[in-house]
Amino acid sequence: MKFNLQTRWNDHTPLYIQLANRLRDGIHEGQIAYGDALPSERVLSELTGTSRVTIRKALDQLVDEGLLLRRHGSGTFITPRPEQPGTSLSGFSADAVHCGQAPGSIWLVKMVSVATVDEAAVLALSAGTLVARLARVRIADEEPLAIEHAIVPVAMLPSIELISDSLYAALDHHGNRPSNGVQKIRASLATPIEAGLLSIKEGAEVLRIERRTFLADGTPVELTRSAYRGDRYEFVADLRDWCENS
Amino acid sequence: MKFNLQTRWNDHTPLYIQLANRLRDGIHEGQIAYGDALPSERVLSELTGTSRVTIRKALDQLVDEGLLLRRHGSGTFITPRPEQPGTSLSGFSADAVHCGQAPGSIWLVKMVSVATVDEAAVLALSAGTLVARLARVRIADEEPLAIEHAIVPVAMLPSIELISDSLYAALDHHGNRPSNGVQKIRASLATPIEAGLLSIKEGAEVLRIERRTFLADGTPVELTRSAYRGDRYEFVADLRDWCENS
DNA sequence: CAGTGGTCTAGACCACGGC
DNA sequence: CCGTGGTCTAGACCACTGG
Numbered sequence: 001m002k003f004n005l006q007t008r009w010n011d012h013t014p015l016y017i018q019l020a021n022r023l024r025d026g027i028h029e030g031q032i033a034y035g036d037a038l039p040s041e042r043v044l045s046e047l048t049g050t051s052r053v054t055i056r057k058a059l060d061q062l063v064d065e066g067l068l069l070r071r072h073g074s075g076t077f078i079t080p081r082p083e084q085p086g087t088s089l090s091g092f093s094a095d096a097v098h099c100g101q102a103p104g105s106i107w108l109v110k111m112v113s114v115a116t117v118d119e120a121a122v123l124a125l126s127a128g129t130l131v132a133r134l135a136r137v138r139i140a141d142e143e144p145l146a147i148e149h150a151i152v153p154v155a156m157l158p159s160i161e162l163i164s165d166s167l168y169a170a171l172d173h174h175g176n177r178p179s180n181g182v183q184k185i186r187a188s189l190a191t192p193i194e195a196g197l198l199s200i201k202e203g204a205e206v207l208r209i210e211r212r213t214f215l216a217d218g219t220p221v222e223l224t225r226s227a228y229r230g231d232r233y234e235f236v237a238d239l240r241d242w243c244e245n246s
Numbered sequence: 247m248k249f250n251l252q253t254r255w256n257d258h259t260p261l262y263i264q265l266a267n268r269l270r271d272g273i274h275e276g277q278i279a280y281g282d283a284l285p286s287e288r289v290l291s292e293l294t295g296t297s298r299v300t301i302r303k304a305l306d307q308l309v310d311e312g313l314l315l316r317r318h319g320s321g322t323f324i325t326p327r328p329e330q331p332g333t334s335l336s337g338f339s340a341d342a343v344h345c346g347q348a349p350g351s352i353w354l355v356k357m358v359s360v361a362t363v364d365e366a367a368v369l370a371l372s373a374g375t376l377v378a379r380l381a382r383v384r385i386a387d388e389e390p391l392a393i394e395h396a397i398v399p400v401a402m403l404p405s406i407e408l409i410s411d412s413l414y415a416a417l418d419h420h421g422n423r424p425s426n427g428v429q430k431i432r433a434s435l436a437t438p439i440e441a442g443l444l445s446i447k448e449g450a451e452v453l454r455i456e457r458r459t460f461l462a463d464g465t466p467v468e469l470t471r472s473a474y475r476g477d478r479y480e481f482v483a484d485l486r487d488w489c490e491n492s
Numbered sequence: 493c494a495g496t497g498g499t500c501t502a503g504a505c506c507a508c509g510g511c
Numbered sequence: 512c513c514g515t516g517g518t519c520t521a522g523a524c525c526a527c528t529g530g
Binding site: 012040041042056070071072073074075076 | 498
Binding site for chain 2: 498499500501502503507508509510
């Protein structure tokens with residue numbers, strides 16, 4: 001194993017975090033092939049001069065992230081297909097950081113205008129409501145990943161200029177963090193304009209997501225329509241507490 | 247604390263799982279008020295006659311589930327607002343009924359076979375595990391809507407013949423109803439075979455969903471890969487209780 | 493069978509919170 | 512200051528995998 005597993009104990013970030021980071025980097029840099037087995041926990045423990053419990057905690061993290069896969073009695077393996085997880089309830093920047101990709105964005109539109117009839121209907125606004133209109137191309141790892149078009153009633157967001165990277169951070173700042181919402185997800189094909197912005201072919205597959213969010217009292221906060229590149233993005237939904245079903 | 251923390255060691259489910267379950271029940275039954283503090287880890291450890299590490303692992307679970315909240319130097323608290331985190335999920339039949347469409351299906355495959363390497367890896371099964379393989383075309387309103395391909399370890403489903411319409415009903419019948427899982431959703435294009443089965447054009451957009459589900463103790467129950475017609479299906483995710491994000 | 497991950501223990505020291 | 516959670520250790524036994 002050519003992992004660099006040196007840890008610096010002057011820096012007082014926990015050992016298991018340092019180890020997890022170094023392993024993650026090693027995996028992303030391809031120092032171990034996908035599907036291969038990691039050294040056993042006992043070996044790693046010896047290699048790094050830490051206890052097995054600490055190694056386990058580091059591995060736990062990577063397993064949670066979907067990078068590793070444990071098989072009882074057999075070993076710990078790099079997940080065969082590298083995945084692009086996204087969390088069901090997070091905004092874009094958080095997703096990107098979580099995956100170790102450098103987030104970025106290019107502004108297309110940043111203005112105040114009147115909600116269209118369609119938008120007003122979907123968000124249950126009265127006709128003619130003023131909204132901030134925020135459209136961006138989202139970048140990850142220096143490649144376009146998605147087009148995002150958000151509509152927010154100006155009442156929710158007095159100062160449109162304050163939005164730097166994160167819409168939710170700005171909303172939070174005004175005490176208007178949404179508390180619930182609905183997302184609709186469907187498969188579709190890229191329009192010529194979208195294809196250009198996303199650097200994909202016209203007619204390539206895209207994932208369209210429409211998100212509506214609300215304050216706890218039901219006041220609409222946001223309507224975001226996005227188109228994600230089908231070849232680079234995967235929507236991950238965490239399923240807890242099953243309901244009645246099929 | 248009026249928790250019933252007795253554990254039975256004959257039943258050999260891990261101690262920390264038993265403890266987590268008992269605590270969760272106690273909380274749900276309201277034996278501790280929302281917002282109140284739990285006994286300290288050291289006290290719990292003494293109360294239950296287990297080590298602090300084990301208590302921590304049990305608490306870790308409940309923290310993950312959003313039931314508990316830790317504050318360094320202060321204590322561990324029941325999360326103030328009872329939450330229903332994550333995305334609620336339903337199987338196919340429930341979805342269809344919910345939309346007022348007549349559900350139906352055509353069996354493509356219904357057999358027992360060996361898990362492929364890929365399947366075994368994704369479900370964390372050991373190589374060569376026997377699985378029931380269930381593939382169907384799902385119909386709604388007399389038109390094909392999706393292709394569904396489910397894999398279930400035979401241990402979960404002794405009698406493959408019992409599956410009539412609903413996989414979950416059959417699992418439930420054996421006491422193996424999954425309690426949690428993950429879904430991955432991405433946009434893609436229909437292969438020629440899929441196009442034929444779904445009555446759409448080759449290269450038309452489809453929504454691919456991969457669902458993995460597990461028992462409460464983490465035992466894998468099901469791996470289902472589906473392809474939904476992009477022009478007829480939309481995945482709806484309910485967002486409750488926002489997390490930290492972008 | 494030997495080797496793997498899964499669980500568990502009984503200690504230890506640290507960093508933080510609140511009195 | 513004491514009590515809290517956060518981290519870490521060294522060792523143990525079990526259950527499982529695979530040859």
